[in-house]
Amino acid sequence: MHIGVDATCWQNTRGYGRHVRALLGALVKQDTKNRYTFFMDSTNGVEGLPTSINLVSVSASAPTVLAASANGHRSARDMLRIALAMSRAQLDVLLFPTIYSYVPVISRAKKIVIIHDVIAEKYPSLTMPKRRSRLLWKTKVALGRWQADAIATVSDYSRKGLVDYFSVNPERIHTVGEASDPVFRVIEDKSLTPRLKSLGLAEDQRLIVYVGGFSPHKNLQALVDAFARLTTEDSFSNVRLVLVGEDKKEVFHSYAETIRQQVAQLNISSHTVFTGYLPDDELAVLLNAATVLVLPSLIEGFGLPAVEAAACGCPVIATRESPLPELLGNGGLYFDPTQQKELEESLRRLLTSEQLRKEMSEEARTAAARLTWENAAEQMLEVINRVTES
Numbered sequence: 001m002h003i004g005v006d007a008t009c010w011q012n013t014r015g016y017g018r019h020v021r022a023l024l025g026a027l028v029k030q031d032t033k034n035r036y037t038f039f040m041d042s043t044n045g046v047e048g049l050p051t052s053i054n055l056v057s058v059s060a061s062a063p064t065v066l067a068a069s070a071n072g073h074r075s076a077r078d079m080l081r082i083a084l085a086m087s088r089a090q091l092d093v094l095l096f097p098t099i100y101s102y103v104p105v106i107s108r109a110k111k112i113v114i115i116h117d118v119i120a121e122k123y124p125s126l127t128m129p130k131r132r133s134r135l136l137w138k139t140k141v142a143l144g145r146w147q148a149d150a151i152a153t154v155s156d157y158s159r160k161g162l163v164d165y166f167s168v169n170p171e172r173i174h175t176v177g178e179a180s181d182p183v184f185r186v187i188e189d190k191s192l193t194p195r196l197k198s199l200g201l202a203e204d205q206r207l208i209v210y211v212g213g214f215s216p217h218k219n220l221q222a223l224v225d226a227f228a229r230l231t232t233e234d235s236f237s238n239v240r241l242v243l244v245g246e247d248k249k250e251v252f253h254s255y256a257e258t259i260r261q262q263v264a265q266l267n268i269s270s271h272t273v274f275t276g277y278l279p280d281d282e283l284a285v286l287l288n289a290a291t292v293l294v295l296p297s298l299i300e301g302f303g304l305p306a307v308e309a310a311a312c313g314c315p316v317i318a319t320r321e322s323p324l325p326e327l328l329g330n331g332g333l334y335f336d337p338t339q340q341k342e343l344e345e346s347l348r349r350l351l352t353s354e355q356l357r358k359e360m361s362e363e364a365r366t367a368a369a370r371l372t373w374e375n376a377a378e379q380m381l382e383v384i385n386r387v388t389e390s
Contacts, residue, residue, distance in 0.1 A: 001388060004091040004109065007038040008064035008101045011045040013246065013277060015304055020097045021048060022181060026377035028053055039086055041078065058082045064101045079103045093384055102144040110387045113148040117301025118161040119217060126216040150387040152176045157323035158301040176379040178302050179371040180311040183280045186365065187288045196286060199273050201240065206351060209290040211244040211305035214256035219296040219337050221262060226344040228266040239351060246277045287312040291357065292350050295319060298337050307371060310364035315357050317346045331364030
């Protein structure tokens with residue numbers, strides 16, 4: 001079979017890009033029977049592309065990773081160009097690894113669309129503040145669902161959300177999981193890098209780490225409030241809150257400045273560190289040194305940062321509105337994201353018990369080890385085979 005892939009999110013540094021690079025890399029490596037053509041609208045930052053694929057580069061006034069922002073959209077001409085390239089390629093299957101970059105394509109190819117979650121549907125104003133952006137998103141998702149011969153998503157939790165929200169036949173939706181990259185592993189030497197030390201971090205501190213975007217649905221205000229209350233007690237004087245993620249040049253809706261102002265108003269600036277974007281190797285070092293990773297989101301379709309932390313042996317405190325309770329089990333503590341007191345109690349419990357941290361670390365590593373991109377690639381290939389046989 002000739003399988004085409006929308007790879008326009010390859011360069012994205014957030015979850016979409018991480019997912020695309022890992023899943024497609026494992027899929028192409030594992031599937032030696034079929035041939036693959038990747039369609040991209042920018043050749044900048046395409047390191048790591050599989051060498052066996054055919055690459056079709058389509059010119060665009062702005063690449064998808066920049067144009068498809070929370071307050072913007074891709075031009076009709078750019079979408080038409082890449083849609084025409086895909087329709088002319090004589091494909092048997094066309095895979096869109098995320099609805100985020102989907103474009104309608106008229107061709108005989110069987111179409112598979114991955115919809116990661118229903119976050120934008122449940123919290124539209126928190127993800128896309130402009131009404132026009134929400135309307136364009138709603139239209140795109142509707143077209144994608146209508147045109148898809150099969151829909152995939154990243155967890156059983158998200159699958160249920162799609163079935164419930166869109167009233168889609170469950171048989172049309174398939175789960176294709178995620179996993180951490182091999183760079184996320186236990187490192188014996190817990191020493192921080194010079195860059196991390198330059199930010200004011202030290203090995204004798206207890207680090208509460210958050211990794212991800214600064215969109216309002218990430219519920220970071222609750223985390224900052226809970227942390228601020230802990231800092232009023234002497235027993236938590238060496239605890240630091242470390243917020244990791246792009247906080248200046250974000251294309252998705254961000255309220256990083258709101259969080260900065262909150263930190264300042266609560267007088268915890270000396271205990272809080274904004275690292276900005278960190279490359280994976282440095283992030284792995286931080287997660288090895290961390291006392292806990294917190295993912296306080298109102299909802300997560302998968303929660304990859306928590307799985308990456310778990311692979312590093314880092315205990316996790318995470319939102320119950322996610323698949324993480326099932327994925328990580330006793331490797332995490334879980335709370336209702338609307339109940340801030342639960343988060344504070346979980347932090348207090350974990351920070352004060354070395355035995356609990358040790359037990360959770362072991363459980364987290366074991367749970368993360370069960371998730372592999374090889375398994376995800378097998379699941380994806382099964383969806384491809386199923387849709388071509390129907």
